[in-house]
Amino acid sequence: MKEQSEDSEIQSLDDTSKTATPDMARADQKAQSPPSTEKDSYEVGWEGGEADPLCPRSYSTLKKWRITLVICFVSLCMTCASSIYTATYQQMEAELGNSRIVSILGLSLFVLGISFGPMALGPLSEFYGRRPIYVISWTIYVIFIIPQAVAKNIGVILVFRFLDGFAGSAFLAVAGGTIHDLFDRAQLQHPISIFSVSPFIGPSLGPLIGGLICSYLDWRWTYYVLIIWSFALWLAIIFLVPETFHPVLLRDKARKLRKETNNESWFAPIERAHRSVAHAIGNSLLRPFQLLFLEPMCFCLCIFAALLHGILYLFFDAFPLVFVNNHGFNLWQVGLSFLGIGIGMILAIFMNPVWNNARNHLVQKKEQETGIQGASEPEFRLPAAMVGSLIVPVGMFMFGWTTFPWVHWIAPIIGSTIFGFGALLLFTSIFGFLVDAYPTYAASAMAANGFIRCIFAAVFPLFGEHMFEGLGYQWASSLLAFLTVGMIPFPFLFFRYGKLIRGKSRFAKK
Template sequence: MPYNFNSENVDPSATSSRSATPVDSLPVQVLRPKELPVQPTHIELDACEDPKKMSFIHKWTIVSIISLSALCVTCNSGVAPFTENGIQRSFGISPEVSILSISLFSEGLGLGPLLLGPLSEFYGRNLVYWISYACFWLSTFPVAFAPNAPVHLVFRFWCGFAGSAFLSVAGGSISDLFTDATLATPMAVYTLCPFIGPVLGPAISGAINQHLDWRWTYYIELIWESAQFICLIVFVPETHVPTLLRRKISKLREATGDSSYGADSLAPRQGVFHAVVQSCVRPFQLIIHEQMILFLDLWNALILGILYLTFQAYPIIFENGHGYSMQSTGFTFLAIGLGMLISLGTQPYWNRLEACMSARCCGASPPELRLIMGQAGGILVPCALLIMAFTASPHITPALPILASIPFGTGIIYVFTSTFTYLVAAYRTYAASALASNAAFRLTFAAVFPLFAKQMCNRLGIEGALGLLAGLTALACPLPFIFAKVGERLRSKSRFAV
């Protein structure tokens, strides 16, 4: 073994007079083994490996593919209403049973995030994307080629469950790519897509079912899903920084044979089972203990339930009342989508307003500032529903309820955007659980509302049914105003809030 000569223990005076000093009095020279280089315990991603350092085009390519995948998933819920008559004829089932095609898909969307969200923190975004989207794609085959109603309905649930990854994981991918200063615009684009899907779906499905068999609705969905799946595999890299770091450290350890390489860079993690259980339990803890979360979730659930209820109400208004074809009735849903796009165009105004109010608070903006947009949305939604109620009669021009759909769509996005940003700001440590509770609540309502829509419209009349919904949303309208006033006091007493 080679040795290094260590001169730190040699007396300089002894060496200078070596010839005059007895040998026995010479200092003992310490011989130390040559030390191996110490491997660093802290490793970071290089600039070329950091997702936030990707090129502008690459980032927006990823955002576009993820957003379109989310749009494809939620559009799948919107295509079902115009297939109901077809599956009733094919399978010999009642209208009430055929509506389960919407409800079961929506319930799958609500339950899936509780499992898929935590898994992405352990195994990375891409593995969850690939497996869940593959299951979503494969589950669409039995939906399209179903020999009977049970097969069709069961796999509609699994389609929603598997596709829900793009409601729970995709937001994390976008936050991986952009800094806080540049996150608002890509997040707004992504957030819009899951809500555009349910209103784009009826437009697509109406046109297909007007001319083709109902199964073609899902054949075309399969083609779209196949294209999205290929794009996900080819163009979307892993963006979860802890996963990228673990992969890098694993390669370095394998190359050096040193298991301590990068030990300080890996944060300790709980087990997968514990994380999944926690993700299922904590949302309900927040609902039970946090009044703000409970009431905001109920508000959001009511509004999304009403959006899904339009799947049954619009055909009654336009197809039965005004004699529209199935295709034309489907196109009326695009007015809601137009309102949603208008809300995206007004985002810079709300950003400036929030910045001005934050400046008045000396830069320390409270979470309640995020509810300003929700105040506008809370007024728009009941007003739009009330106009629809007054103009839904077959004796009044159909242009009026279509025009009223525009502010309805704008108000929906205002309400959801303000609620999501408020929950993240007020419950930052538990933001994922707060959003999961919101998703479970609102998608459960979305699953239930279509089940009684026709009965309610038949009993109350379409005008009475819309008037009732306008009244319910009007009762919830003061919520953002109340929480803007008392939210800080409630947060001070909370064990979860910031």
């Protein structure tokens, strides 16, 4: 199909960059004419494959992890900024005179900005590389914190919260590609797991950091701390994160060869690709919605992930109600209560070897059945989601029915830890399945997932406080738990019948 070839064109460029090897002896010759017998003899690739010193996959392990950790810390900082704001409500409302629902709108607008950013910023990295997107977007992000820090009315804060979320979302859109640039498939599991958890750990740290600041300093210091933190990371990006996108590096290599040899015949594959920025952004905006509404597996799993993300952000309303009203927590103690979710997510990361072994067992069984080495199915990524779907409701029910004043405060925190554990199992499993099931449209599938997750995360806080006060803490939590119970069948159904459904799909791997 034409649209399939368009969507996979950049991927094919990246594949070409891994295998093509130019005859570099020609580089010492001046202004030769292209030989007529070899169509692509002047196509630039990696010398010696990925062992080429210019190839990011040949970097030392230390350098690879240095780059990975910088972008993970940036993602953590940006998502932490979404929730650190919740600690400022009381002081901000007293000074600016706005209502609580307007304050919550600032949280929602930040997350809404995150939902739109990846679809617009992600395709730009395919043309200009990862590094320019990182540097420009994070520069804008740091600058846009300043108006929030000095704002004299709530309107300024709301507008720049949205713009900040949009600018910072570039790292969520592009960082996964950077990790893929650095590590081959055999090395990818650990760095991608650490990157996957960092945007979810950030929101659980925000209330603690914000609570500590606002307990002892003016609320504007949350923004001053963010400026200092973000500027330090900006310096790390400038000095520690080079360009890693293979097609762009090969383009730079071709330009250097043309200059050194005075031979305009040298070219990189990306220079022969006939794609426009507007067309790429158009596809990036359209195809995620095609996958959402035309692919039942993508739709159901994205809704499940979105529900979990919405609950995570709704907790920013629920925790202050539960722990202040029932247990008399102060601001920083409320922030400390969010660590239960973060601890649960970190524990889930340590379960990765279990799910890898489960997948390897399924692959070996498939190999025996088919006689094909390395035979696999996308559904082999789903066992973690199957377990996670059972654990999440347990955590939600435990949280809800331990929110009585006479029950020790540690009980609902344990419930939230169980929720965080199950939620991360689901997130990582769903992400892996979408990439495997829609390999040609993996970026679009992940954009669809990110968009719907952030929409839920933006909307849920707007009604969370009213729901918990209207239904009571126990039944409000139970309502959310029953919604997660309703989603339990999907991972099991798709594990059993996913291959059959994919066989009828327009977009999925057959």
